[in-house]
Amino acid sequence: MSKILLDVNLLSRHGKYLKILLIAVLYTFVFSTITRAESIKGEIVTIISANSAGGMMTRYARMIAPYIKKHSGAADVRIKIMTGGGGIRGTNFLWFEEPDGKTIAFTSIPSLILAQLSGSEAVQFDATDLTYLGRAATEPRVLTVGATSSILNINDARTLDRPFIFPSQGTDEDFYSMAVLADVLDMEIKIINGYDGNSDTALAVIKGDGDGHITGWSASEAIIEAGDERPILTLSQERYRLYPNIPTALEVVEGDSRQAVQAIVNMLDMRRGFFGPPNLDPIATEELRMAISAALNDPELIEQSKLAGLPLLPSDGKAEQQKIGQITEASQIIVPILEAALHAIL
């Protein structure tokens, strides 16, 4: 007890110095925290690739990472693979990370948004609250029909005297896009789920088992060129330059329906993108957006992407964040359609 009293006396005698020491420690702690949050310069930035190690997404992330390092001033930019649940596992992890810019992620944005909108139990994040940093690449999605089909254009598909048969590989973005399209175009559809990838749905359409399917241009281009499929509609902001006669979905809808289709097109347009946790530090956000934009416009990377067969179509992080806002606004219209589509196949 006497020892404690002695210590109390000691404290009161040296209280002034201790207060100064405490303030100095607090100041150093706060200052260093603020400094860390302000900038990613000199820091190690980790990009979570939420897809498989050998997959297209990770190949993109690995190709771009050195250029983000070059343009951001970060000490290093590293890739961390977190495969699982179609990007959900990696995004769940990012959701709980510090918003200091040192951990960001790269994956298919539509998959995340749809996983959330369709009420996936595995989702722990809110895709609308994530900080979008820039899009690396996207490609228009296209609705194609078989070359021997009697359906020559989207109007033929709308006026069929039977349901439009849509082979699908699962509840992915193409499944939901078709559900929204059919709803707004007042088309009767029959979705046959369970196909084993785009190859399988393409073969079903060529054979005539299905009327049409939705896929990316890169996957369908060779088949269209070969004369086995015919494009009738694109899900993109503008007409595709190689097929200027094919209308976009936005052109064939009117009124309130347009908002739903615009939301779907925006979502598909976001495709391969970088994003950070919610409330990402504004300075880190700005630095990362600038660095990603500069990297994706670096002539050296553009050349490398051509050689690797990984085409780039960059978009600014701010523009991507705005698209998220539009998707959120339209979610009240979309969600019931998505739920109905899911209910129809269960």
Added chain:
Amino acid sequence: MLEAIFAGLMALATPQAMIFMIIGVSYGLMIGILPGLGGIVAIALLLPFTYGHERAATLALLLGAHIATIWGGSVTSILFKVPGAAKSLALVFDGHPMTQQGHASRALGASATAALLGGLIGAVFLAFSIPIVRPVMLALGPSEYLMMALWGLTIIATFSEGSLLKGMIATLAGIMAAYVGMDPVSGTPRFWFGSVYLLDGISFPVAMIGLFAVAEMIKLFVKGNTLVSRVSGEEQSSVFDGVKDAFRHWWLVVRSSLLGLWVGVLPGVGASVGGIAAYAQAAQTSKTPERFGKGAVEGVIAPDATLGANEGGGLMPTLAFGIPGGESMAILLVAFLSMGIVPGPQMLTSELDLVFSMVWIIVIANIITTLIGLAISSRLARLPTLNPNIMIPFVLSVCLFGAFATRGLIEDVLVAAFFGGLGYLMDKYQYSRANFVIGMVLAEMIERNLHISLGLYGDFFILTRPITLAMLVFIIFTTALPFIRQQRHKKNKQANE
């Protein structure tokens, strides 16, 4: 056509093409031997090195590596009961019993020769069947794929000796394991217990590594002996006995090769299903089906011939339609596009010499793989006689590394360990592990194709689709054949007595 065949060969007669081919084959053999890794990984890792070279040389590198992985995967199936990839699974059933009986060299020789003959027959038939590939692809659909999967399922009777009930339980357990993760039809999570890891399902190569490799090492540790006794490993047979076996069973090789070719041509039918279907037809058409599962050399020859021919078949839809016949072909398609090769019907007319270059690559890569294989088989056959103190840590570390490498997830290592324990218990209490994996492989294919068939063709699709009905009759006939033979044999025996 003859001009195209010659031009295709000449395109490979450059130093770069030949060097690339040898590099590809050697690399493919190494990747194939590593458990869990196969042709998909081999091609994916090579892609960054394929720019700026001759087209034929680049194709020689990629296809050479892919083809060599097939035999690499067979080696570990036969020697250690570790399937190098999912498609090498059927090699475990009779290949490893042959090793245990001291016929490892013979099994390896038969395996390498069957893969070579399968590759050659597949390539020759591929060349001649180019005009009919499209009509056949367009004629077959999900209901026929369903029948093919059901045919594979009939083989469970072969591995249920002793207790059909135990065999059925093992198969059902395999089907249940395959249902972990997202339902392929509706995307509904099943048996995931709130774990995002389980949402992707149990990786099939990881489960196989556990069920067979890890379980065998546990067994070896408990037994405290070598995998194969040194005496039996050295004395029983030679590599050339296996080579002769493959030629002796030439009709089985031809049948299996044609099956492999068409399994490759049809997207949606995986090579692992093809291996099991080949094994099923070998067992069901054999006069002595009771030898299967106990070290019948035909059980090695049939799946290897199928796998050898499968690759050529997989090229067809990739080239003719731009529709990849499998995952590895999808990666190859990326390489084609970056080389300026645009798949489509014109490939079979204006670019026919390039198509034949690929056919030649399949032939030459198979020959190189087999020559290397035959040269090293007798040395490889000694590996199972290693002291368990060396063998267990060596095999376990390679397998657990392989389990991790398949998806880069540490959880996969734990799953491999779990399946190791399960495999050990199944073996101890005589629940067939082969039936478990057959259930696991075929469950998704049956589920997918049954659902699609019902949706597209209605409830009575079996009766309304003539090819499906014919296949069903064929399945019933081939399943009943061993029983009919058995009855006849009994009657003859009684008559003689």
